[in-house]
Structures are given as structure tokens and as C-alpha cells.
Amino acid sequence: MRTQKLRALAAVAVFAVSLFATSAAYAAVEAAKASITFDAQSKVFRLDAAGVSYAFGINDRNELQPLYWGARLAASDALPPAHTFPDHASFDLTQTTTPQEFAGWGAGLYVEPALKLTFPDGNRDLVLHYVSHQTTGNALIVSMKDVQRDILVALKYEIDPATGILGRSAVIENRTKDAVVLEQAAAATWTLPSDKNYTLFYLTGRWAGETQLQREAIHEGARVLESRRGSTGHQNNPWFAIERGVGGDEDSGDVWFGALAWSGSWRITVEEDQLERVKVTGGFNPFDFGYTLAAGAQLATPVFYGGYTHEGMGEASRILHRFELTTILPQAPAPKPRPVIYNSWEATEMNVDEPGQVALAEKAASIGVERFVMDDGWFGQRKTDHAGLGDWYVNPDKFPHGLKPLIDKVHGLGMDFGLWVEPEMVNPDSDLYRKHPDWVIHFTGRPRTEGRTQMVLNLARPDVREYVLGFLDKLLSENQIAFLKWDYNRNWSEPGWPAVGNAEQKQLYVKYTQNLYGILAELRAKHPGVEIESCSGGGGRVDLGILHYTDEVWPSDNTDPFDRLSIQNGYTYAYTPGAMMAWVTDSPNWANRRTTSLEYRMLSSMQGGLGIGANLNKWQAEDFATAKRLIAAYKSVRETVQHGSLYRLISPVGGSEQSVTESVSPDKSQAVVFAFLHSSSLLYPYPTIRLRGLDAAAEYRLDWIEGKAAQPVPASASGAFWMSHGVDALLFGDFQAAGFTLTQVSGKGK
Ligand code: GLA
16 A cells, blocks of 8 residues: 555646557557546546547535546546435434445445444444545546544555556555454445446356356346355456346347456445346455455555456457457457366276376377376375375376486477466365365364365465465476466365464455465566466356456366356456367267267367367277367367357357357458357348448458358358348257358458
8 A cells, every 4th residue: 555645636647548558459449548537626536448438526414425426528527526325214314325335334225335344342333524625647537534533544546548457456454553354355346326226237056057157137236256265266257237227138228237357255246226227346355355454554455456348248348358368368358378288087086097198188289189197096105085185296106217207208299388286275085185184265173165175275275375376386397397287176164264363364265365466476487488267167267256267167077068157258358368268079979868969079188279179099081170170160160169259149058049159350351250159040041141340341251160051152252241141050959059150352441
């Protein structure tokens, strides 16, 4: 936290914010500018970027009060100053009827607070008032302080010039002489324009059934999205979107959306208060929180990102995708495309050894795979999931000469090498646990609940942090490893940290995740070429916090290509396909026994980062030929699929018989379409596929990746033709798929 003093307010300070560096892929994006202004007379702060304006003011009580969040306003528009709202009878006083940017719990506040604490003398009243502000680069920092005690809060607002996405967070500082206990600490409260008619979208799921899109009308009361699990969780994902009206239109409609960058327990509360004002408060989960903030100490909250568009749910996710690619991901602003990988898990499970992996690697290389990843089973005494986690030495029976011969072989085949690790876990049957039984998260003397016969190491402990960082650094230093699949296969139980005093125990909820991020950051700095995937039994740890340190995520252990359509669909509302891995595995699928063609499986996976996870030892010559052909086709479209603009043309949810996605390259020179038929019934024809996002005046050539047209179409036609006339794909039967590209042959992109 900055120790700024109260300063006289400048007349009208205008701070131009320089353009964020953009990737070559976004060269087409017009030079964007953001501005942050403060009008000293009206006491209004205003942030403008891309299509968004955001404003708040200092009201007559000296609170920070939200004023506007929505479509960009004219620079000349003067926002009326903030003014406190009146009491609503003696039951809802002005302190609760007046919305605040970041409300302390005190003075008759009944709506969701951003910060709640207890002082050692029993006082639990906190009223935060404006003190000062300053701008640094593209960020505005506003300092607040309790009306009496030295509890300070620095609110940070950072706006992305290219997308208008605003990152909000807070640093809470205790300048009193004694420790205080924080019971609730959010990153921000977002206040929507006053309106009765809003629809909420959010993502729910479970292991092997992640990111299912939910929608419901917002009514008075609160909808709580959360994880109490110590990590992000499969159950809810920290993302929301709110659309004005009944919503759901991909192309039009006012949409406000947000995502919390935190991989520990989190909570987002979507609340419509008694005066029908909708607010969204998100940050650390207050459940069992009780964070002791020592005298002089600070706590930084995660960042809660928020954005707005008037172009519907489709544009909301395109904005988020672009933001993730250009500012969140570790390789931002120009992430390398995801290579085509092979992963051994479904083929060999833990029965890995050198000859078996070499045999798979040779076959993988023959179809165009670029990265060979050996999954679980290579270390310690790992034969089943009952042993080995924690002992990160190469198993000498399976790899008598270490990993080098396999890695050399993989390199000789023209691929790089990746390895599975699960650094935060330990099996009781391991040397590590026998030596350090106190290193796991537990309560003294209480049973230690096991999940998959494993326990969670307490990463908040400095010695555990050092051990985990040490073995990973050694592994990467001693072997030529290009990629780590970083797994995390259970959630917490008995969340105790007995080694510290009772007062500090609950800091586990924060320090664990801080140390996880710290380890990832240090590893990346020491081994800059290494890429990392976040996996947690599939998509149990996917959020904007972990995506800052990992290049990709594994969205689900469910590799059934039909189930994947709805998992991938939900995923794309919040996250870029450029970080979404999708493997082609065997049929019938291990999870649900569904039988599908290799073409269907390939096309389902080609909508993200393509991987092959099948047992290649069982493949026939025609399978190799099909995979080789489609992997080659994928390589010619992957830049567009991973880094382009995604249009969800037909949604797979709600019992739909079809689903269609389209990706358009940033310069609009290429579009890629994948179309799926789940099941024909009653001889209904497949709906005409009308494209989006093309250059209407340019000429595009149609090429089929798989399948063909049901009705004759010209070999090439204008963007207007493909967007308005469209294409009829010949699809009937069950679990059928088609794919095609449109390539600009004349026009601006040429
Ligand atoms: C988790 C992952 C799988 C696989 C196994 C290995 O379930 O999600 O992909 O790596 O662990 O044990």
C-alpha cells in the first residue's frame, strides 16, 4: 500500500493511458486509448476505455459511491455528482440505501459488505471514507480510512485500453497498534444500473461434468456462487454475466460480466437489494475466513475483473478471450499456439515404462504430434493411486536409466517432452509422509480425511513451499522438459495449520494460494521455456488467477466428444479456447461407453488445443490416416481457433440436436466452422449455417475439412453471401460432424 498523504485535489486531472502492447494477432485492433479523470468540482472519478465508461464519486458523507457502468459516454458528458440516497423509513437508513464502491460493515449497513472486521476491544464497526487518490500509469488508486481508527483501504482500478475491462482490487492495511480479525474481505462490489429486469448467467458442474451454463432471472435476494474447498472447484466457476432483459442473445443486448482471479476459496454474491438495485460482490470466501491482520500488516485481495458490452453474450466472451490472451496468460500479449500433444493417461494409466512410452511416442510422431506427455506413474513407488505422491524420484524399475533415454527418443522423433506432476499432494504411503506427517493440512489429534488415498500438503508452510519448489526446480534442471501437467486431485478437509498460533491458522486460506502462485512464478522465471497446464481432476482449477501462471488448462476428465461439446461451450463463456486442451480418446469412451467415429472425436477436440489421448497401439491403418489428415488440417486453422474471435452459432445446451462454432481470424482472412449433429429425428433438416464476423465485401473460398454441403453452394462468394445465405451441411444420423474453412481470396485481408 502506498503511504500517500492527504493531498489537495487537482483541478481536473486527465491521465492518458498508453496503449497496452498488443500481439501481432491483434495488429488489426485500432489503437486504443484509455483515460482516467477526476473532476475536483463534482468529485467524480471517471475511467473510459474501448466501449466502456465507469464512474464513481465522493458523496456528501465522504463515501465512494458508484455512478455509472456501461456504454462509453461522450468525453464532454458531465456526470452529476454523487449524492447520498434518503432513508427508506427508519428501517433502511441512508447508510444502506446509498450504494458504495467498497462498503465497510458498520453504521446500519444491511447489504453485502466488502469488508467486515473485529477489533480486539470487541468493536466491529467499520465506516470507510475517502482520503486521497493518485494515478500511476493506467491505474487509479483511491485511499480510504475508517472514520476513527487506522484501518486503511487502498482501492485499485486498472482499465485495459483495448477491451475496457476494469481490474478492481483492494489492499487492506492495519495501522492500529493491535491485530484485527478480518471476517470478510472482497476485491470489489460492482453496482449495475438501476433496472428490474436482469438475467444472471453462471457456470456450475462436478467432476467430469464441468462448466455447465446456468441462467435465471435475478430477483430480490442473493444468489451465492462459491467454493469452500480451498481451491477454485468444479462445482461453481468464479465467473458471472448479467444481461438486461430475458437475455441469451449472442449478438445483441447489454451484458455486464466479471471473473475473479483467485484459485483459493472464493465467493461471488449477486444481490438484488430491497430497492431493486443489483450488486455483485466478490473476493475471498468469508466462510471460515477469520484472517488475523497483525499491527502494521497488509492484505491484498485478488483482482475482480469486470467488463461491459452492448453486443450480447457472444461479444462478452470475445472481449474476455482477447483480454486473457493479451494481458492474463503468462505469454501475453502474444501466446504461442498450443502444440498438438499426445498424453499417455488413458492408454497406459500408471503402467508407464520406457519401452511402452517409446512405442506410443513413435506412433504419435507419425501422425504429426508435436509434444509427447507422459502422465501419472513414473515416480516413487507409484503403481496405483495408493502410493508414491510426494516422492519425486524417477521409479528405477520402470525407468532404469532415468528419463533421459525416453526424452532423447522423443526429441529424436521431432517432439518435445512433457511430464505429469501433482506437487501439492502426498500419499500416506510415501517416504515424504513418513518423514513429515505434520506437513499436511490437518487439525491436531483429529482424523485426516483421505481423498483418492491422498492428503493435501500445507503449501502455506515455508518448508513445504521450499520442498515443492526445490524438487520441481531439480526435475526441470536435470531433464529437458518443455511442459508440466500440474495436477491437483482433491479438495481440502480439516483445514488446520497447527504449526502456527491459533490466531494465524486461518491465514491458510490466503497463504496457500499465494505460495502456489509464488512457486509457479519462480519456476517460470528460472525455466522460461517451460509451459504449464493447470489440471485438477479435469477443470477443478480454472480461473483468471491460475491462468496468469499457466499456459493452458485441462477442462475435464470427461473425454466423451459429445459431453465435451457442452463442457467446452460453457467454458468459452469465460475462458479462451486458446488455453483449452481437448484430447481425442478411444471409443467407446471410458466414462460413458458412448461409441463415436474418429472424425467426430477429432472435430470435437479441434475446437481448442488439440491432443490425442487414445491407445495408439490399438489403432488400425485407417485411424492413423484419418488422424494424420485431420491433424494437418488442424495445424492450418489452429491460430484462428485458438486466438481468433469465437461465434457460438448454435448452442448444444437445452437438449439441442445440433451445435455449431465458428472462429474468425483477427484480420478476418480465415473462418473455421465445426458443426455437430447429435441425433437426427423426424427427418428435420440440419439448420442452415449462417456465418458471423466476416468482411461482407471480401470474397471467401469454401473448403471442407470434413463432410460436404447438402445443397450446391458456389466455390467462392462474398462474406455477405456466407453470412446471409449461409451453408447447408449434409448431416444426418447420430453423432455426426462436419467442418469447413472460408479463406479470403480477395478483399482487405489479401
Ligand atoms: C487426474 C487428471 C487425469 C490424469 C490423472 C492421473 O484425474 O485429470 O488427466 O492425469 O489424474 O492420475
